[in-house]
Amino acid sequence: MIKLNKLTAGYTPGIDILKEISLHVRKAEIVTLLGPNGCGKSTLLKCIAGYLTPNSGQIEIQNNEVGTIPIHRKVRDCGLGFVPQTDNVFTQLSIKENLLAGGQFLTRLDCRQRIDELCERYPILRKKWLNSASSLSGGERQILALTRALMARPSVLLLDEPSAGLSPKMLTDVFEAILNIRKQEEVTILMVEQNAIEALHISDRAYVLAMGKVALCGNAKELLNDPRMRELYLGGRAA
Ligand SMILES: Nc1ncnc2c1ncn2[C@@H]1O[C@H](COP(=O)(O)OP(=O)(O)OP(=O)(O)O)[C@@H](O)[C@H]1O
Numbered sequence: 001m002i003k004l005n006k007l008t009a010g011y012t013p014g015i016d017i018l019k020e021i022s023l024h025v026r027k028a029e030i031v032t033l034l035g036p037n038g039c040g041k042s043t044l045l046k047c048i049a050g051y052l053t054p055n056s057g058q059i060e061i062q063n064n065e066v067g068t069i070p071i072h073r074k075v076r077d078c079g080l081g082f083v084p085q086t087d088n089v090f091t092q093l094s095i096k097e098n099l100l101a102g103g104q105f106l107t108r109l110d111c112r113q114r115i116d117e118l119c120e121r122y123p124i125l126r127k128k129w130l131n132s133a134s135s136l137s138g139g140e141r142q143i144l145a146l147t148r149a150l151m152a153r154p155s156v157l158l159l160d161e162p163s164a165g166l167s168p169k170m171l172t173d174v175f176e177a178i179l180n181i182r183k184q185e186e187v188t189i190l191m192v193e194q195n196a197i198e199a200l201h202i203s204d205r206a207y208v209l210a211m212g213k214v215a216l217c218g219n220a221k222e223l224l225n226d227p228r229m230r231e232l233y234l235g236g237r238a239a
Pocket residue numbers: 011012017035036037038039040041042043044085
């Protein structure tokens with residue numbers, strides 16, 4: 001469960017990028033965050049992840065206030081997994097080394113078991129086991145980024161544009177992987193996306209940000225047909 005209450009944050013004193021944002025994601029829900037470039041979507045995820053300390057407001061993960069806890073402690077102690085928009089794998093390292101890095105807080109035995117479990121689910125990882133991550137295709141790379149975050153068995157997963165730059169086929173594969181993660185691990189997922197229609201199809205609910213505020217929120221299927229949504233964000237495209 002993630003809950004934000006009137007979250008205000010920014011990078012420069014006196015300039016707020018996020019302005020009193022309140023939102024929630026229930027256990028095992030997939031919620032998508034939409035909005036134009038630069039409106040603060042990544043900033044919001046960075047705040048929840050602990051890369052950025054909010055100026056005011058509260059952030060709760062699993063009913064614990066975590067607003068000032070840094071990222072490494074959130075991963076270790078609060079069940080958080082974060083896949084950032086850029087640099088989400090170690091490109092110089094192999095698939096194996098990336099997964100070991102994701103399992104750094106696990107015991108050796110647990111780490112090995114978790115790797116076996118994830119490689120069984122995503123055979124491509126074993127297939128490219130000792131190759132460097134830089135040799136992966138865009139979709140394979142996103143799968144690696146997801147599985148690296150899954151190593152620590154997070155209860156909450158933040159995904160920043162998991163389908164960025166992917167072909168329609170790869171997008172479908174990555175979204176299917178996200179749906180399966182929810183099903184197999186009951187993870188709570190907050191995902192930022194530009195492919196709004198496709199993302200809404202796999203989401204339960206969505207929030208649309210505009211100029212650092214929540215402009216619209218609701219059930220994903222309803223938003224697909226909401227004329228305000230088309231006006232604000234989809235540019236008139238039909239669902
Ligand atoms: N590290 C930073 N230092 C200063 N300003 C930043 C920093 N990161 C982002 N910003 C600014 O904060 C605002 C929101 O950026 P953010 O990356 O959150 O947008 P976004 O909604 O994720 O955009 P996009 O869809 O392009 O990824 C932008 O004006 C951006 O220039």
